[in-house]
Amino acid sequence: MADTRREIERKYESKDSGLPDLTGVPGVAAVVDKGVAHLDATYYDTADQRLAAASVTLRRRTGGSDAGWHLKLPVAPGVRDEVHAPLSDRPPRRLVRLVRSRTRGAALEPVARLVTDREVHDLVDDRGGVLAEVAVDAVCAERLGEPGVGHPAQWSEIEVEAADGADPGLLDAIDKRMRKAGVRPSRSSSKLAHALARTAPGKPRETRRRPPVAPAPVTAGDHVLAYARAQRDALVALDPQVRLGLPDSVHRMRVATRRLRGALRSYRAVLDRAVTDPVGGELKWLGAELGVGRDHEVIGERLSLALDDVPRRLIAGPVRTRLRTWSHARGGGSRRRLVAVLDGGRYLALLAALDDLLAEPPTRPRGRTGKPAKVMGKAVRKDFGRMARLIERALALPPGPDRDLALHEARKEAKRTRYSAEAATPPLGDPAAALVRSAKALQNLLGDHQDSVMTREALREVARQAHAAGESGFTYGVLYGREERRAAEIEAALPTLWRATRGGP
Structure with a gap:
């Protein structure tokens, strides 16, 4: 114990x-x-x-x-x-x-x-x-x-x-x-x-060891590696917190894997992808493992809060118990599985690969000699352009499953744009920082939309279970309607937010 x-x-x-x-x-x-x-x-x-x-x-x-x-x-x-x-x-x-x-x-x-x-x-x-x-x-x-x-x-x-x-x-x-x-x-x-x-051998009694000070980044490669090193350090530091089940630790570790993977993908002109792509693939695997149960947990919390806002007269049947049963059945064992992943050899091999990449970085010529603002600015603009195309494509679609999927893809690209802009903020300054804020706002709005899509899918599943047990499905319909309305409000707000963002970096 x-x-x-x-x-x-x-x-x-x-x-x-x-x-x-x-x-x-x-x-x-x-x-x-x-x-x-x-x-x-x-x-x-x-x-x-x-x-x-x-x-x-x-x-x-x-x-x-x-x-x-x-x-x-x-x-x-x-x-x-x-x-x-x-x-x-x-x-x-x-x-x-x-x-x-x-x-x-x-x-x-x-x-x-x-x-x-x-x-x-x-x-x-x-x-x-x-x-x-x-x-x-x-x-x-x-x-x-x-x-x-x-x-x-x-x-x-x-x-x-x-x-x-x-x-x-x-x-x-x-x-x-x-x-x-x-x-x-x-x-x-x-x-x-x-x-x-x-007590260090051969040193005076009053000697104080000072931690080494990392040199200030100079090249584009330095900036990308500093960002990557910070995310690697976050992964390592969050490991025990995840094992202990501390609040939000899984989410933060998952974000660190995404930031690191995004930086490796966005800055292929800086770091040799022959070395970084395999590492990125393993980061994708770890992020997926960290996501097992996490999305379900988010939906469960969202449904619990939503039910708190439903008037008692509109709650028909054992709705809260049914939702709790669904949540426990779907989420059970996810933490044990995650700890087993962290105990496994594949995870340790990933950490070792990250250490090797940072110790002997596969920096390409532009990462060593190109002007950081120029090299990194080009990568950020490329990510922004991809995000812009996906958002505009989604907005051109009528409401429905195709638009939902398109908005989800746009959300993923907004994350990548945000992370590449984060890494580029030191050399690019205020324009990159402003893009980080805009991309985060888009990511949050689109994330809320995706949560609504997933919550409605969950409500259909729970309603089927309730119907099979002879329970009323009325309250699940109320919750579904509210989620549908929330998604419509997000889709209506998105064009305004996008117009404020699309000036680009």
């Missing part, structure tokens, strides 16, 4: 004077001493420290109130998702799977041991409710797995962690008080990062 919680904290370099008085912080009525805990943590990573490079930590810790295995995944500065699992001798399988997109199957071994004496204090309000926990830590660290090298290190630090549901401004108020008392934020993102820097 494992559980997940979001950790929001600030870290500070402790002074000899210890913890400043925090009772004057707005909302804090008292600082309650909770005693001293002795913590002993062993951190695990690959031999080349892939987790540490991504600010991910995996540790086995004894002592304190939460002994066990802790996996910390970065979300934003000062925010991490922490996954707990019970104590065991080796890293739990579930936690190992959560970092698989980082480790790629490499062994996890002990890399550092940190022993901490922790003075714990609770910041409480006037009712005794806990607002935050403040820990003053005396840390002793040693590097493992490299016998005969490195050296131990000692330091003190202060951690301030907000309680669940605390006022988001509390940490800012505490930070202000800390700085006023001369306590400065830590220069390390985590204890492990501090330990690895301080």
Whole structure:
């Protein structure tokens, strides 16, 4: 078993004077001493420290109130998702799977041991409710797995962690008080990062490793690869979120695959398609797997919200139960299937192919020597022209299935145009940024239309099931009519939106 919680904290370099008085912080009525805990943590990573490079930590810790295995995944500065699992001798399988997109199957071994004496204090309000926990830590660290090298290190630090549901401004108020008392934020993102820097073989104790700064993009190839790298990084970072079932994670991972695939397709003049097309094919496969159950989930949510707006007098029969049964029957097992895909060799091979493409990019001459604005602008205009033809063809068709299909194809091309314009925004500037906004608006409108088409198909299916069970189909007809009206409103609004967009980049 494992559980997940979001950790929001600030870290500070402790002074000899210890913890400043925090009772004057707005909302804090008292600082309650909770005693001293002795913590002993062993951190695990690959031999080349892939987790540490991504600010991910995996540790086995004894002592304190939460002994066990802790996996910390970065979300934003000062925010991490922490996954707990019970104590065991080796890293739990579930936690190992959560970092698989980082480790790629490499062994996890002990890399550092940190022993901490922790003075714990609770910041409480006037009712005794806990607002935050403040820990003053005396840390002793040693590097493992490299016998005969490195050296131990000692330091003190202060951690301030907000309680669940605390006022988001509390940490800012505490930070202000800390700085006023001369306590400065830590220069390390985590204890492990501090330990690895301080115990590095052959380096002075106070050395701080700075992350390498990527050179600014210069060529068209640089810009496309920077965009592609950002999407690859998003895929890898979203992997554990998808496995944990966090909200919207599947959708965001699917979008990252589409962005990356779209960039590889749009910029074939920049990158050799003999190398990128096979990768694009695998991205299409992954996107399809991520879509299994996702479209069904969207329809289920849409129907549930739509039913909430139907007056009770118009609901005939067990409609909500019928919709819930349909949703569970169609959506069941999709997440298990997706996790199996992420555990499979084909997915790891795709990540490896992306790494290889970015490490040794197949840049074509125009990607190396052509002016970025000219090369990328041409690609964006080509995508825009294709989108324009599809939209105008759809608008010329009468309402019905043929127009529905044509609008769906136009929607897909609007996405591709948006993504190619996103990649081209650095060299093209405002015109590309404006096209991104316009293409997104078209994509959203056409997406709503496609959702309506799919929802009406679902309603026909559910109505047939209800009829076979002897239930009334009246309410499904009401919902169908509303979806039909919504689609007509979208089709009526589309020409105006398109006229505002078709000036092009």
